[in-house]
Amino acid sequence: MDIQDSSEYNEQPLMLPPSPGTFVDREELIQHVGEFAVSQGYVVTIKQSKRDRVVVLGCDRGGVYRNRRKPVDESSSECSRRRKTGSRLTNCPFEVVGKKDDGLWVLSVKNGTHNHEPLKDITEHPSARRFNEKEVLLIKEMTDAGLKPRQILKRLRQSNPELLSTPKHVYNVKAKLRQGNMTVRNYKSLRPQKSAVRNNYLSVMEPSWRQRNPPRVPNLIGGRFVDSQSFASIDVINPATQQIVSQVPLTTNEEFRAAIFAAKRAFPLWRNTPITSRQRIMFKFQELIRRDIDKLALNVTHEHGKTLKDAYSDVLCGLEVVEHACGLASLQIGEFVPNVSNGVDSYSIREPLGVCAGICSFDFPAVIPLWMFPVAVTCGNTFILKPSEMDPGAAVLLAELAVEAGLPNGVLNILHGTNDIINAICDDDNIKAISFVGTSTAGAYIYARASAKGKRIQCNIGAKNHAVVMADASVDATLNALATAGFGGAGQKCMAFSTIIFVGGFTPWYHVSLSLAFIYSTF
Template identity: 55%
Template sequence: MAARRILSRSLATSLRTPTVQAARAPIALRMSTPLSKSATQTAVRRLTATAQHFQPAAAATVPVDYPMTHDKIENPPNTKWFVNNEFVESKTSQWIDLHDPATNNLVTRVPQSTDAELKAAVDAAAAAFPAWRATSLLARQQIMFKFVALIRQHWDRLAASITLEQGKTFGDAKGDVLRGLQVAETACGITTQLTGEVLEVSKDMETRSYREPLGVVAAICPFNFPAMIPLWCLPVATVTGNTIILKPSERDPGACMILAELAKEAGFPAGVVNIVHGSAKTVDFIIDEPRIKAISFVGSDKAGQYIYTRGSEKGKRVQANLGAKNHAAIMPDANKNHSINAIVGAAFGAAGQRCMALSTLVMVGETKEWLPEIAKRAAQLNVNGGFEEGADLGPVISPQAREKIEKLIQSGVDEGATLLLDGRGYKPAKYPNGNFVGPTILSNVTTEMECYKEEIFGPVLVCLNVDTLEDAIELINRNKYGNGVAVFTQSGATAGRFQKDIEAGQVGINVPIPVPLATSFSFTGNKASIAGNANYFYGRHGLQFYTQLKTVTSHWRAEDAVATRAKTEMPTHD
């Protein structure tokens, strides 16, 4: 009974304010339906296990009632939009149905924000900017401290929303929140990161530089990281004095809505954080609205190039992270067990729906003989609903995504690849209507095949064979993408040669997904994986993106402080 009372208790704010739709929609249902003993025990075990694995002992999750199953939601409510620290029901006539990927049951309806709503969000952000810009850095830092603490407290709730809407396993969804949380934590050190410079350039004359906020900025977020990508943008943009318009993916906005609630609770003034919804119409508005000074985007090639080109033409700053085809070169001297485990985890985790998924193996020399063992280990992964205990990967985001993935698998077979492991048609017994694709491995792939040239964005590993390290480097460098790459070797000389000659933004040495931590480092894609000139996310480059450098040169003559007469000589500034 004690456990039941803990799980059923909700925050007072959850009862006073409009619900945060997709993640909190079933709260009323859950509170009115007592938990069975077995369900309570299961929920407690899951919460305890994930908390122990991901969180320090002192950062326990606040017990709030939220969905931890894929059960059908009766009368799913609509997702609201967020403006001036209020959740508002949209007046739109156009709604986007959001389905649980594990069941395809309706979870919520997401509005296509109206023209008036889009304008109102920018009005609110523009009105809030002067006062927020004038707010001291220390005051903004204190709000960020509170925001970080609230994210930690609501960690499980955010992860549950991601699992329900996006399909990730609960543990992987916790990792999604964690990597965004690290950016917010780093933003708390803004007082040491935003310092300027000063130089006495000549007698009684100095030049100083400092960074100022841009104004209203916007972030267009993808479906595959519903918490991490908003948290790449919101903390850095706001702590530097900007106000922000967030457009979460219409496929899974719930986590972003929870973040808006927490931002309000942390003390962000009304208008500093705002959320609008929709698809192409909303994107075009963000690009064209002159008061929005900068746009952050993570997503597909086509959309990213469009946003970058059109936004840049209108004089906006644009950072756009696009597609990827991340390779790993496996050297014959690599630690076999470590390499296989790393490859399987990085290729199939999150059902392959990561821009840094390790989707392409370059087998050097005799390492191609490892492929049957890689396939055997991949076949042992548990494909299931994201809330199921022991699940290694869940469904892909939609039926359309599943169809595209399966089509690319078949294209590989048709073009001569060997289907070493086939995950098509996989249906967990409990979820026959979900968007599931099991781990799939295609070997003997060549660079001319469609399955190699296209970003599959699913749990599919394509494997190519080469003879030497030089061949591996040449093959990888010929690919148009350059997000990330890895090499598995026990030779320091081999690793050094690889990291020097390879053309990719992020290089892992015995590390399959080498995304840097959000300290002074940035997410550094390369080639066609990023649009723009080093407009990278978070870290030092993130601060530079969201601020404008200003230099001031001043001349205060020392003799003027005590001068008793004027001088007529031409000044030489000696």
């Protein structure tokens, strides 16, 4: 083995820092950094904090060991009897900073490097021996009942065999509770049950929105899927079984501002990213859609109710738009005309607008989001997507694939809700353009409200197809086509026709009309 190969073999595993982002409050920021650090094989602590303004988090192995004992002559007997002390501190330079800006907490990485190896198993760390809030409450109750620490620990291990704490830790908790130095409410735990795997971007602990039953659909803000702080939600119903598939939160105003802030913050860097680099992400995105098309189609069927075959068509139609976005480089070319007048050249360039938004209808849960954000972000814009509250799952799955494909944090954000979020999108001055698909009434309202703010807006509204039947049309083929086109998806889609025009007279098609009437009465 040569020297180069040996150096590559002995290279230390990389411990990644958390990505910069925005958070609703200080506690959410600290929790995110802590969970991400555990997934990378290190632990963070609070180094400095001004509660309402800034918090500095560093690696727990930062700093140096200071021997505060009096120096002793090495030749003396006292020196030989003294226990040799060790320290985990390596003066690790890792440091991230959270600052409050305009009501939101912004995370930035001051130094993302470490000078030590990651933990092979996070349970080796002392913090893994802490108790969680529920266990602290049980310790308090059992202490009041007169149980001793070993008895308390034995009962705790009956409910959690993986508990690593010792009687000493129970003594410490009892002492702090007795002295009033610790309350159950603010006592935070860190006891993951999995080994820390380097370069794992997923949190060790399942996010709260996945733990609920039924699951609660998350927002995507600044590259993170987060559970909304709102207590209000809407049930997503499977039309076939009438069972609750998931719950959609009504996003709060603070979360809306956080998403706008994240999109606005990501725009300068994203617009300066070469178009070829943005295209590569779309190439990867369409590859991931093909990989997970079964999962996407099944979600559309469960939430919307259309047949599985129709759901596949929904995803494939949207995939065509992503494929189109893969070739946008040639469409971004401007124009140049020299000497249009004496000493005057004329040229035009295409530039991204900034933060754009999309408001989706429920009839095509996959294709409508794919109409909107792939083209917008490939052109250099950042995007706020509001899926339909009736079937938001496909949009969230697509967002997960977009993030996996490499879309940077803040470029795509997803917010759920109803009228309040739509009004906020129309009124916010940071949003430069809006795309909407839906009913005529809603489209007219959105167009009037958004255009009054000077936004660019396109509204695809009130679509209803018409069928034209020629005199020489095949009866059987026509009947099958009319039934499918008129009643596919129970007729609840913009392409379902409501009018049939017979060219050459209606009489030859009288029996067809009777068949259609029968279909109308039995569907």
